[in-house]
Amino acid sequence: MKERFRRWYRYEQESHAKVVESLRSVPDESRADTRYGKAIDLLDHLVAARWIWLYRLGAAPELVEPFPTGASLDEVAARLDEAHATWTAWLDELDDEKLASTFTYKALYGDSEFKSTVEDVLVQLFTHSIYHRGQIAQTVRALGGEPARADFIYWSQEKLG
Numbered sequence: 279m280k281e282r283f284r285r286w287y288r289y290e291q292e293s294h295a296k297v298v299e300s301l302r303s304v305p306d307e308s309r310a311d312t313r314y315g316k317a318i319d320l321l322d323h324l325v326a327a328r329w330i331w332l333y334r335l336g337a338a339p340e341l342v343e344p345f346p347t348g349a350s351l352d353e354v355a356a357r358l359d360e361a362h363a364t365w366t367a368w369l370d371e372l373d374d375e376k377l378a379s380t381f382t383y384k385a386l387y388g389d390s391e392f393k394s395t396v397e398d399v400l401v402q403l404f405t406h407s408i409y410h411r412g413q414i415a416q417t418v419r420a421l422g423g424e425p426a427r428a429d430f431i432y433w434s435q436e437k438l439g
Contacts, residue, residue, distance in 0.1 A: 279374055279377055279397070280369075280372045280373055280374055280377055283369060283372065283377070283397075283400050284369050284370075284372070286400075286404055287365060287366065287369055289430060289433050289434070290362075290403075290404060290407055291362050291366075292433060293407070293411060293426065293428035293433070294321075294324070294358055294362070294407070294411075296426035296427065296428050297321060297411055297414055297415075297426045297428065298321070298351065298354075298355045298358070299426065300414070300415065300418045300423055300424055300425050300426040301314075301317060301318060301321070301351050301414070301418060301423070302351065303418065303423035303424040304418055304421045304422060304423035305421070305422050305423065308421040308422050308423070309421075311421055313417050313420065313421060314417070314421055315347075315348070316417070317413075317414045317417040317418065317421075318349065318350070318351050318354055319345070319346065319347045319348070319349075320410050320413055320414055321351075321354050321358070321410070321414060322346045322347075322349050322354045322357070323344065323345055323346065323410065324358075324406070324407055324410050324411075325354060325357045325358050325361050326342050326343060326344050326345070326346055327344065327403070327406055328361040328362075328365060328403065329342045329361055330342060330344060330386070331399055331402075331403060332361075332364055332365065332368065334381070334383040334399075335368070335381065335396070335399070337364065337368045338364065341386075344386055372396075376396060377395075377396050377397050377400075378395060378396070378397060379395065379396055380393050380394065380395050380396075381393070381394065381396065411426065411428055414426075415428075
């Protein structure tokens with residue numbers, strides 16, 4: 279199972295790089311549209327969510343704002359690269375026992391406490407990204423850019439002949 283999650287994370291990294299490039303494909307005249315900034319904010323939210331889970335797993339030093347706004351695409355891309363490097367290192371230490379383990383963490387707002395398995399958190403990480411990458415792709419297309427082709431099957435398929 280650990281190798282499956284490492285593979286899926288490689289897919290995530292490559293998909294996020296495609297999303298950054300898709301945002302760069304938006305014509306200059308469309309970048310003043312508020313939707314463009316919101317799409318960058320969504321990508322920044324994905325980065326923040328990755329850091330929040332790393333923090334909860336004990337692999338990041340501080341909790342970050344879950345819904346950051348106003349950063350440039352270059353700033354978000356740099357934070358994304360840093361988050362990917364940290365996650366990759368964390369996943370390199372993952373074994374099946376750790377994957378099946380549970381841990382507790384606090385809600386972002388309020389005093390509620392929760393318990394989850396590491397495996398469930400990783401599934402959340404991936405599905406959360408897929409959800410928001412779709413939203414970003416719709417916005418990029420609406421603004422005249424080229425949406426990222428980030429479906430898992432396109433990444434994983436082998437061309438024959």
